[in-house]
Amino acid sequence: MTTVADIPARSSVDITMRLHGWVTTVDHKRLGIMYIVTGLVFFIVGGIEALLMRWQLFTSDGQVLSGTTFNQMFTMHGTTMIFFVAMPMIFGIANYVVPLMIGARDMAFPRLNAFSFWMSLLGGVLLYGSFFAGGAPDVGWFAYAPLTEYTFARSTATDYWILSLLISGVGTIATAINLSATILALRAPGMALGKLPLFVWMMLIDAFLVLFALPPLTAALVMLLLDRQLGAHFFDVQAGGSALLWQHLFWFFGHPEVYIVALPAFGIISEVIPVFARKVIFGYESVAAASVAIGFISFGVWAHHMFAVGLSPGLDSFFAGASLLIAVPTGIKVFNWLATLYGGRIRFDAPMLFSLGFLGMFVFGGLTGIMLAAAPIDWQFTDSYFVVGHFHYVLFGGTVFGLMAAFYYWWPKMTGRMLGRRLGQWHFWLLLIGFNLTFGPMHVSGLLGMPRRIYTYQAGQGWELWNQLTTIGAVIQGIAMALFILNVLISLRRGELAGDDPWDAWTLEWATTSPPAEYNFETIPEVRSRRPLWDLKHPDDPDWKHE
């Protein structure tokens, strides 16, 4: 007979077993979810850091944070958002969705996959471990040498920062190998490369970008570690090192990194827009080809982050030209998305709202990017708040809006439940308003001469109003994200059941149950076109007749 005392004991065993299941899993879906949860937790942390900065800058001569704390906040905010929010969220979604989309049972190397995740998480934990070792790093997320040399950064915080990025970088590179192997080797029968869903195409390009962009960063980090710990002089100018070497190495990683976090968003909305406009993507080949072009060109533009360091006029012109050139393939994709909308029957569910938001915001960010690519303009704009506004339109208006679209789109597949429609709309509209109120005025304060990364500013230059608008916008964004978390929690408890295919979509992941069984598909489906479920739903007019 069961005694009352047995019940909590049994349930704690149950929790332990379930936890054990998660910790030891090599299932791509569980790892994907763990990546996404990691990204969301760090997103909240990075968001709080941003709000603290905005509180400090709400007035001139603000006294909320000390200079050192403020400098730590923007260093942690940037590092967190790039390496421990954008990357885990992207690889989480890719982890979950890519094998399903190509009709595979798992990633090519499931154990390596688990290794990658735990390395990424370890990197994030190590970064925040610096707080307990005497303070967070305060050298900025691009950590320009020689500010990072032991002479100028004596605490261990910078070493934590280096090790954190080194370790998570190993995980990222392993994931890239895993993803490319999966996509190249484990596709369902009949799924030629030309029939890959566009999100998978983008992730394939993404994986190759990671493979070529991350190693220079790893090398630079190791060199910096040698400088700091073993007395090497790579970046130590006094001893004959070079300050610019760091900048070249960092941005040779840093600019492709922008596309590493942007291409998946392109892929996401290339999936969402067709489904919610009820039309096949316009110009599949040119979307894929344009992305490959972006991938190549992105390795030839890094010095546009360095226009102000005193390059020669020839180099200025070359990097301006290469950077402007990226606008062409990017423009092609925007036109393709618009043409997909044209003549469609658009449903405005949350994934589509975020995708349309992405289109508007990303185009704006791309156009300010053209201004920054013009080297002389960059001499005024770089390192001012204009740049901060610009890259948030690209990375938040682009990547985060894309990730939100993905979240609303694939959540029913991951959990079997729908997210609330009303709350989703509130989330979108508040985020859109708050986003523009935050980052729009930043362009103005930049034009008025406000440099970035200053913890305080004096009255009298007309900067107050724009900073106050920015802070108010940031608070609105905070509220929007709180609604999002609420939506997630409500959906987990009592969300409407989704069924296998709630959006009436066309790619393979919607052919299996929600959530899918551990083995994904009972039988691996055979594929004849880019939209296998369209073929199934329209046997009279299948896609493969048109491709």
Place this chain on the structure above:
Amino acid sequence: MSSKPGKFAITSPSGDRPWWGRWLLILPWVLTAAGTSYRVCGAAEELQTPPVRQTPDRLSTSVFDTVSPPADKIRDLIYLVTAIASVILLLVGGMLIYCIIRFRRRKTDRGEPPQLYGSQPIELAWTVGPLLTVFVLLMVVIRTVAETRRPEPSADAVRIRVVGHRWWWEFQYPDFPGLTTANEMHVPASVPGRERPIHLELESADVVHSFWVPRLAGKTDVVPGRTNLMWFQTAHTGSYRGQCAEYCGTQHANMLIRVVVDAPDEFEAWAAHQASLQQIDPEFAAGQGLFMNRTCVNCHAIRGTEAGGTVGPDLTHLATRKTLAAGTIDNTRKNLAVWLHDPQSIKPGCDMPSLRLTDQEVRDMAAFLESLK
């Protein structure tokens, strides 16, 4: 109104919103004001008050408010590119909004819309169009790059060696032997018949900084181990503000630049005076003695005395400067006293330590330094 004297009012007079509504509205201001309380322990009252800037600068730092050829050229390019970008934004944004409105799903819709897989002529058009636009833009950019960079100083040019330090600026004038000053750069205006381009040679003593006075020119980084060049030229006398634009550590925010453009004869007078040795008024011997006997001379120089440190700003003719601590506070005797009492309270993290002076020592030394006309 308030039922609890000494506490915040807890009922709203209008009664139409909850009592905390108004506090929520002013919360950021209240908390910020609360944070401004200042802490300097155990000193005279005059040293405990914060060194407020009595006359806030109303000096524009707008990139549109330009007075110098490099900045003018950049401003014109900004206008051109903004115009092109606006046209594209209107086209794409208009198309997006049109699609959203025109092609929304209607209740009467049945089945799927016609599927359109692509069109080579259309896609070719929107590849070639942007390519041509980008090409034209690049040509304009290359021309502006060539126009904005001017490597060779003319005979009438004024050369200034700028050294970025954490967190202040050193200005040396090679054409005026001995002239070294800090944070406030004086240059002559160009007048009809005599153009005076200003050529800066930028060097760093420690980490990467960036020299940025938006109304005069775009920014140029100040990179250790390199000598970067930039130039500007203006006919407009007056004071121009700028600040370090590359993150350089704790006090990056308080590394301000002032460029004062003087009429040509005023500039010559200023330069001659600044290059001269400091005359010391014996009235301030007490302060002078303190300065020479404390550690001040390890870092600071006063030309004409035995103080010859080169780590910190040159203090010769300090009293002629408008600000202290790289533009952080106005140069008044009271502010200087607060600074000497505890520099870390004004610029936390800066290299100047608190010397633990008595109040009388602070007064004497402030009086001495303010006598360095």
